[in-house]
Amino acid sequence: MSAPASAAFGSDHNPLGLSVELGLDRPIRLDCGVEMPSVIVAYQTYGRLNPEKSNAILICHALTGDHYVADPHPLTGKPGWWIDLVGPGKLLDTDRYFLICSNVLGGCMGTTGPKDINPATGKPWGQGFPVITVGDMVQVQARLLDHLGIDQLFCAIGGSMGGMQVLEWCASYPDRVFSAVPIATAARHSAQNIAFHEVGRQAIIADPDWRNGEYQLHDTRPQRGLAVARMAAHITYLSETALHRKFGRNLQGDRDAFSYGFGADFQVESYLRHQGSTFVDRFDANSYLYITRAMDYFDLAAEHDGVLANAFRGTKTRFCVASFSSDWLFPTPESRAVVHALNAVAANVSFVEIQSDKGHDAFLLDEPEFHATLGGFIEGAARHRGLPARGG
Amino acid sequence: MMMMTLNNGALRVDLKLIADMVEPGSRVLDVGCGEGTLLSWLGKHKNVDGRGIELSMAGVSAAVAQGLSVIQGDADTDLKDYPAGAFDTVILSQTLQATRAPMDVLGNMLRIGRRAIISFPNFGHWRVRAGLAVGGRMPVTDTLTYEWYDTPNIHFCTIRDFLELCRVLNIRIDTGIALDRDGGVLPMAGTGWLANIFAAQGLFVLSRNG
Numbered sequence: 001m002s003a004p005a006s007a008a009f010g011s012d013h014n015p016l017g018l019s020v021e022l023g024l025d026r027p028i029r030l031d032c033g034v035e036m037p038s039v040i041v042a043y044q045t046y047g048r049l050n051p052e053k054s055n056a057i058l059i060c061h062a063l064t065g066d067h068y069v070a071d072p073h074p075l076t077g078k079p080g081w082w083i084d085l086v087g088p089g090k091l092l093d094t095d096r097y098f099l100i101c102s103n104v105l106g107g108c109m110g111t112t113g114p115k116d117i118n119p120a121t122g123k124p125w126g127q128g129f130p131v132i133t134v135g136d137m138v139q140v141q142a143r144l145l146d147h148l149g150i151d152q153l154f155c156a157i158g159g160s161m162g163g164m165q166v167l168e169w170c171a172s173y174p175d176r177v178f179s180a181v182p183i184a185t186a187a188r189h190s191a192q193n194i195a196f197h198e199v200g201r202q203a204i205i206a207d208p209d210w211r212n213g214e215y216q217l218h219d220t221r222p223q224r225g226l227a228v229a230r231m232a233a234h235i236t237y238l239s240e241t242a243l244h245r246k247f248g249r250n251l252q253g254d255r256d257a258f259s260y261g262f263g264a265d266f267q268v269e270s271y272l273r274h275q276g277s278t279f280v281d282r283f284d285a286n287s288y289l290y291i292t293r294a295m296d297y298f299d300l301a302a303e304h305d306g307v308l309a310n311a312f313r314g315t316k317t318r319f320c321v322a323s324f325s326s327d328w329l330f331p332t333p334e335s336r337a338v339v340h341a342l343n344a345v346a347a348n349v350s351f352v353e354i355q356s357d358k359g360h361d362a363f364l365l366d367e368p369e370f371h372a373t374l375g376g377f378i379e380g381a382a383r384h385r386g387l388p389a390r391g392g
Numbered sequence: 393m394m395m396m397t398l399n400n401g402a403l404r405v406d407l408k409l410i411a412d413m414v415e416p417g418s419r420v421l422d423v424g425c426g427e428g429t430l431l432s433w434l435g436k437h438k439n440v441d442g443r444g445i446e447l448s449m450a451g452v453s454a455a456v457a458q459g460l461s462v463i464q465g466d467a468d469t470d471l472k473d474y475p476a477g478a479f480d481t482v483i484l485s486q487t488l489q490a491t492r493a494p495m496d497v498l499g500n501m502l503r504i505g506r507r508a509i510i511s512f513p514n515f516g517h518w519r520v521r522a523g524l525a526v527g528g529r530m531p532v533t534d535t536l537t538y539e540w541y542d543t544p545n546i547h548f549c550t551i552r553d554f555l556e557l558c559r560v561l562n563i564r565i566d567t568g569i570a571l572d573r574d575g576g577v578l579p580m581a582g583t584g585w586l587a588n589i590f591a592a593q594g595l596f597v598l599s600r601n602g
Contacts (some may be wrong), residue, residue: 320456321463341465343473348443351463352452373453380459 008088009046015071017044019110022143030139034130034169037119043067043102046086047094049150055387056150057092058141059101060158060165063233063291064283066109067101070094077283084366091375094255096388097154102144104137104165106291108284111140114132115216115284125286132290134161134298138168142176152176154385155378159363160330161291164298165339170319171300171311179318179381181374184327184363186334187308187341188299189317193329197292200229204285213286226285227276234275239326239359243268301341308341315342318384319349320377322335322370324362350377403433405575406595410483410509413567413597414438417522418480421445421505423467426485428455435460444477445470468492471500479505486535486593488512489545497597498561507566507599514570516550516588533594534573551594558598567597 019042022028027035044067049056059069059082064074070080070087092099103111106129114129121128145153156166156177164183170180189197201369204210207225211218235243247268251257255265264270293324304310323335332353342349354370356362362370379390403411407430414420416438422431422460425444428451434440444462446452455462463470467484468491482505484497489512491497501508501550513535514520523531530540549557551570563590570578570591580594587594 063544318461336465339465340470340473343463343470344475346475346478348461349463350452350456350461351465352449352456353464355449368447369453373456376453376459378458385461 009070009094010234013046015297016074017042017071017110018069020042020147021236022140022145022147028136028140030130030136031133032130032305036112036130039105039112039143040116040138041102041105041112041140042107043100043144044069044071046070046099047097049098049148050387053097053150054152054154054385055342056098056100056145056146056148056153057155057157058153058169059086059092060097060141060156060162060169061101061104062158062160062162063278063295064230064288065162066107067103068109069099069101071074073282076278081364084363085374091371091378093390094158096382096390100144100148102141103163104291105140105172106132106137106287106294108287113284114213114286114290120326124214124216126216127286129286129290131297132294134164134168134294135172135303136167137294138172141169142173145176146225152178153178154387155181155381157181157183160185160360161295163330164189164295166351167311168298170317171304174312174315174317177317178385179320179378181320181322181377183322184324184330184335184360185338186330187200187301187311187338188335189295189297193236194296196232196329197296199232201289201292203228203232204289207285210285213283213289222285223277223280226280226283226288227273229288230279230283231272231276234272236329237359237361239328241326241357242359242361245357248273284339308337309344312345312347315345315347317347318377318381319347320374321349321351322363322373323351323353324356324358324360324367324370325353326357327360329360401558403430406511406571406593407433407485409571409575409577409595409601410485410511411438413509414440414481414483416440419478420483421441421474422483422485423471423501424484425455425460425462426451428458428460430483430485431455432458432476466491467497467500471497471504474500474504474540476503477506481505481507481509483509485509485511486513489548491547494547494549495557495561498557498563502563502598502600507597508571509595509597511571511593511595512554513545513593514551514588514591516552517547517592518589519592520599521589533592533600544570549593551580551588554594554596555584558596562601564601565596566599567595569595571595 023038103109114125118125163182166182204225207222209220210222250267301308323332339351422444431442452464482501520531570580570587573592
């Protein structure tokens with residue numbers, strides 16, 4: 001699996017990704033006021049930067065994503081999370097564009113996060129890690145672009161929390177984003193979404209193995225809490241229709257009657273337990289607390305005098321906003337609010353609500369209509385940017 | 393909904409009339425742009441900075457897929473956000489009769505655009521009158537193709553009704569054109585009595601008075 005996938009990206013492509021220490025020249029000041037003396041950023045690139053440095057696309061990953069966009073995940077061995085879109089000749093064409101994806105600040109796949117050693121104490125950061133924001137994540141990504149010598153992205157693209165980062169990019173660094181694709185996202189985290197995150201966090205914190213976030217020092221891991229957090233969150237990524245189609249009320253394979261107990265009678269229970277138990281193998285509980293908090297704090301309008309349109313005033317970026325009809329985590333009205341704000345500043349914006357019954361996760365899945373729209377938008381943007389056409 | 397193009401990429405006759413009225417290099421919003429046929433033509437031939445609004449996912453998807461900037465939405469809900477004077481021309485082709493609040497739509501078009509180009513089926517056409525008067529049935533014609541129970545058209549008007557609304561709203565009519573069933577131009581003089589009987593659709597260029 002890994003050999004052919006990686007071979008497609010050239011002999012010098014390292015499927016494990018790259019890493020750089022940033023902020024050594026000037027500290028990275030976070031929204032909470034803390035200055036990070038330096039931050040390690042783990043990232044991956046695909047394709048080649050053209051001599052004009054005008055073909056870079058930044059992919060922003062979601063809450064539990066990482067920079068293994070089109071490489072097998074080093075811990076799970078699963079194919080990259082956007083392998084459907086990223087590759088030679090694909091929609092995000094690695095033969096034409098230079099794709100960058102970095103693990104977010106606070107993450108646990110190589111970028112500095114709570115499980116790493118705090119140089120000041122010599123111990124893991126744990127709960128001593130500063131509370132981060134989506135703005136902080138984007139600031140670190142901007143430093144990464146500085147490091148790579150890229151002034152302006154051809155495109156910033158991402159779904160869910162990745163879409164929040166895309167919006168933040170357009171608000172904070174408008175001149176550095178030629179085109180932007182925020183997918184299945186919102187300009188602010190809703191009360192309902194904060195509530196779901198709080199359930200997840202409380203599940204982790206209630207796990208005795210969490211140990212006030214110092215589980216690494218005690219050689220324990222709050223696996224049950226993190227698994228429950230994942231189970232609850234996973235429900236929000238799907239739709240009732242999708243869950244029903246997949247499982248209905250079906251009992252597990254070897255059962256033909258209720259057990260009259262609390263084992264996993266139903267297939268959907270077994271599925272969720274599996275989602276929870278595999279998640280803890282690849283994700284850090286404290287990272288989950290910090291990144292969900294960053295999403296909760298995200299409110300682009302609040303950062304601009306309560307008027308979302310102010311975040312985009314004067315923007316020259318070309319936008320393509322997309323939502324999915326059955327997504328109840330980031331429902332279409334959230335995307336519409338972004339579109340209306342962009343209209344209010346007469347921005348160049350396209351918007352489509354894709355009919356899909358797959359819920360929030362649709363942005364990760366094979367959705368032909370979405371891919372056709374996205375492909376057209378990127379082709380059009382490439383034309384306006386003066387990049388060679390497909391096959392040219 | 394309707395066939396937007398004839399073969400060879402030529403524009404439908406009424407769209408061609410509209411296209412001819414658009415100034416080269418201007419900013420254009422096409423409300424109800426379908427798959428973007430008019431916008432695409434204007435982009436290629438008149439170098440306009442075009443935007444579109446379209447109700448159907450398929451229409452939006454097809455338009456964006458050819459590189460146009462189109463949002464999924466409708467005239468009733470999505471015009472109010474644009475700032476005043478954002479466009480030189482706002483186009484509403486064959487859609488006014490399907491809006492919930494035509495007065496607000498008209499007002500918004502002339503707020504966000506320096507001028508508006510509007511075409512709509514004329515409910516005063518003699519075939520419509522005959523359908524109701526002689527047949528006693530709700531009219532179904534070439535331009536009004538729906539049965540009463542499945543029509544998206546909820547606010548029909550005649551050309552004279554439209555002229556009266558423009559008077560009430562103090563909207564200036566820069567150009568008024570009456571079109572027959574094939575898109576041929578008929579004379580529209582004076583109060584529009586004759587046009588109101590013989591035109592299948594009306595096409596108007598509007599601007600704010602004063």
